Amino acid sequence: MSAQVARPAPPARSGAATALGWILTIGLNVVAPIITYNTLVDDHGWSEFSALLVSSAWPVLDSAISVAWRRKLDEFAIVTLVFLVITAVVSLVGAHSARALLIKDSGVTGLFGLLCLATLLAPRPLMFYFGRKFATDGTPESTAWWNGLWQYEGFRTTMNRMTLVWGVAYVIEAVVRIVLAYTLSTKTMVTLSPIMIYGVLGALGVWTALYGKRSKAEGERRAAAAAAAEASAA
Numbered sequence: 001m002s003a004q005v006a007r008p009a010p011p012a013r014s015g016a017a018t019a020l021g022w023i024l025t026i027g028l029n030v031v032a033p034i035i036t037y038n039t040l041v042d043d044h045g046w047s048e049f050s051a052l053l054v055s056s057a058w059p060v061l062d063s064a065i066s067v068a069w070r071r072k073l074d075e076f077a078i079v080t081l082v083f084l085v086i087t088a089v090v091s092l093v094g095a096h097s098a099r100a101l102l103i104k105d106s107g108v109t110g111l112f113g114l115l116c117l118a119t120l121l122a123p124r125p126l127m128f129y130f131g132r133k134f135a136t137d138g139t140p141e142s143t144a145w146w147n148g149l150w151q152y153e154g155f156r157t158t159m160n161r162m163t164l165v166w167g168v169a170y171v172i173e174a175v176v177r178i179v180l181a182y183t184l185s186t187k188t189m190v191t192l193s194p195i196m197i198y199g200v201l202g203a204l205g206v207w208t209a210l211y212g213k214r215s216k217a218e219g220e221r222r223a224a225a226a227a228a229a230e231a232s233a234a
Contacts, residue, residue, distance in 0.1 A: 028062035030194045037190050052101050052190065102181045102189050109197060110174030116167030124150065125163035127208075154219040162208055173200045 033055040040051035119126040128150070136142035149155045177196055181189055 024065060025062060026198070028058045028065075030198055032058040033194060034191055041187075056105075099181055099186055099189075102186065102193060103178055105193065106174045106177040106181065109170050109177070113167045113170030113172075113174060116163050116170065120160060120163055120167075125159050127163040127166060128159045131159065131162075131212075152219070154215060154222070158212060158215040162211065165207070166204055169200060169204055173197070 036055040036058065037051045040046040040054060046054075116126050132143065132146045136146050173196065177189075177193060180192065184192065
């Protein structure tokens with residue numbers, strides 16, 4: 001099919017389900033780990049390493065809820081679970097200190113960036129699957145709509161470019177967090193680390209939305225121009 005053909009409109013989504021998903025993601029990946037760490041260290045006298053390890057269980061719960069909610073293990077959930085397993089394994093290797101765990105955690109986000117870059121060589125880049133998670137509500141109709149967009153050249157270019165930007169950004173973010181882990185206190189980094197992770201995520205999310213909107217408008221403009229040219233020729 002020609003890349004200039006207008007893309008089909010997305011099916012209707014559930015706004016309530018989307019909002020609840022974002023609330024759970026932020027609550028379980030940012031708020032809950034910080035509260036858990038501070039409570040265990042300040043109120044119960046836990047070691048920084050143990051408290052940090054326990055607080056990392058919240059993102060695991062987030063992934064479990066996501067899988068139970070959608071009733072399927074999609075590519076996004078698989079990637080998330082793989083990195084959680086890597087985090088758990090590396091946390092038990094080497095020095096058992098809170099700073100070491102923070103550094104290893106930074107290494108995981110760096111690996112995520114490298115994974116993004118590596119998938120540029122795969123049939124579909126990683127941002128295609130991440131985009132499908134957040135651009136659809138998980139129903140067969142919305143999933144089929146998103147998968148069908150891959151036939152358009154402009155869509156493929158957009159997904160590849162987004163993956164490149166995300167990969168480079170997270171590699172840089174990991175390097176910066178490793179440097180800060182050596183220069184700041186552990187307590188400061190426990191609060192700053194997730195803020196950096198989701199701050200970068202938020203910035204990338206805003207850029208992605210703006211870039212995606214611009215790419216969509218450009219694709220529609222080209223499709224309209226092609227249709228007008230065909231009508232004129234006829």
